[in-house]
Amino acid sequence: MSASLSGTIPRLDLRGRRPGLRELRAALPRAEVDVEAALLAVRPIVEDVRDRGAPALYDAARRFDGVAPPALRVPPEVLATAAQGLDPAVRAALEESVRRARVVHADQRRHDTTTTVADGAAVTERWVPVDRVGLYVPGGLAVYPSSVVMNVVPAQLAGVPSLAVASPPQRDHGGWPHPSILAACHLLGVEEVYAVGGAQAVAGFAYGFEDEGSVCEPAALVTGPGNIYVAAAKRMLKGLIGIDAEAGPTEIAILADAGADPEHVAADLVSQAEHDPLAAAVLVTDSAELAAAVQEALARRVAGTKHTERVATALAGRQSGIVLVDDLDVGLDVVNAYAAEHLEIHTADAAAVASRVRSAGAVFVGTWAPVSLGDYCAGSNHVLPTGGCAAHSSGLSVQSFLRGIHVVEYSEEALRAVGGHVVSLARAEDLPGHGEAVLARVPDVEPGG
Known part of the structure; x- marks a missing residue:
């Protein structure tokens, strides 16, 4: 040997x-x-998708995947056929994986909390799901129907109203993503699936695109593992979109x-x-x-x-x-x-x-x-932080798809009780307009009290 x-x-x-x-x-x-080095390769791909949309995605598929899909959005009948053709043992395993993931992730759901700070003064933390997510499932050296489960289940349990999955087109499967990935999407009730891979998939989710009358609306958040080019695209587009991690x-x-x-x-x-x-x-x-x-x-x-x-x-x-x-x-x-x-x-x-x-x-x-x-x-979820990022970051969960929004409610008396402190801090920071916004409502408050 x-x-x-x-x-x-x-x-x-x-x-x-x-x-x-x-x-x-x-x-x-x-x-x-070296994600920074990969950015050099990724930048023109991302910019091409931004500028040309669907034609750029087709070109990238031919270049990087060796095949262009028949359409970017996978038709419902292709999803259904993939599920029908799934090996019964694999189907049973996926269904059990989904069941267990749902049990665990259901306990992660957060509830709104209201804190009374003083009489007439309350702050509520309201948990709101992101409006739309793009979920990426890789398909390079191996295919990962399990990653469909790990991305989709927490997004669904968070209450995300709109989600889409993207996975690379496969030459051996007529230009569609791997049938096991499509079958997993169908089992989970995901109807919006795209045959798009790599950095171009992240860009497609970030900017949105239209193809043959089908519109992929921009996503607020993109999650899921991928290669270094997927990580580089996430880094480049972070800010326009939220990301889970640079896996x-x-x-x-x-x-x-x-x-x-x-x-x-x-x-x-x-x-x-x-x-x-x-x-x-x-x-x-x-x-x-x-x-x-x-x-x-x-x-x-x-x-x-x-x-x-x-x-x-x-x-x-x-x-x-x-x-x-x-x-x-x-x-x-x-x-x-x-x-x-x-x-x-x-x-x-x-x-x-x-x-x-x-x-x-x-x-x-x-x-x-x-x-x-x-x-x-x-x-548990298998979309986890790598490269030492577990020192400061968590894996994918229901919380990944939620935003905490503080809702502040104060009565006139509650504002009057604390208004002087607001005025004092505003003047200390040389931002008198902040204090004046309070004094316009309760002009008789004294700084410091």
Whole structure:
């Protein structure tokens, strides 16, 4: 077996020291993803869609997907046919995935709250869904009907009144998106689906377009994972549209002690490495024996998996590695600094260890909760922050599609009671007009009271 296909994975030995956050962020493996460089390629695509609309989308499909769809909007009968042709086992799995996702996401719905600040003074926080969202589902090295579920379910439960899905056209399927993606849309009741991929899909949602009498209205928010060009388009268009995140290559980190099963650990590292040659797979452990056993298990599993070359490339890349630490306290420092998209805990008293995790997109606790469960049927959402963004951002949820609006209601007496403070602060900031707006209503208030 060649070294490139042996499951070789780099090592980083931190034993004998406890690095601080700054050193850890510099030392830990991470994929090199230059979104700024991708912007150079994406900008003319986005601007072309802005200027020419549908013709630009067709041209981009021929250029990047190798096929132009028969129409940009997928007809209802094509969606229905895809659902009818779905393998019964896959249909049952998708239906269960939808059911579990709905159960979990239903508990995320927020309710309006009114706070009485003083007599006659109230502030209500009202939660309002965005008016329209564009949901992107990738279709490159793999197709992801599960991503339809993860995008659509929280948007529907948030009460978004208008949503559309876009996914790349496929040469093998007559220029339509993959049938499993179309079937998932049909099962979820999504009727507005477009055969558009990549950065051009984000631009199409941002600006809107018209094709053969069908109008795609501009979206207020665009969500969903994608490649570096999708991320670059989101960055370029953020402000015109809201975005969930600039998703990068998938990541798995595993914190494990000597009691972990090396076969489970190796299988889970491979499961995420098969997504993409840039996928990150990181094991953090205080057991050199476990590290050696995982390395041996990887060699066997990489040789026997379907996407051997892709997995081996991901494991051997600078974004992957085995990190050796003195103990689990340092291990927690490492995984919190890394802030993985997916973090598994394979330790004694895994739940207690997991409770100390502060930065991760999702945490999978113990032997029986692999990341692949979360990818499909745990009920959790698999659209998660990558590239360390879990240190400050959350995964996709019902809240992603809601806006909090403060509604302020004050009586005359309530304004009179606080008006002097408003006048004082307005004068302190040299904005006298702010104070005068109060004095025009209650002219007898005194500054400071």
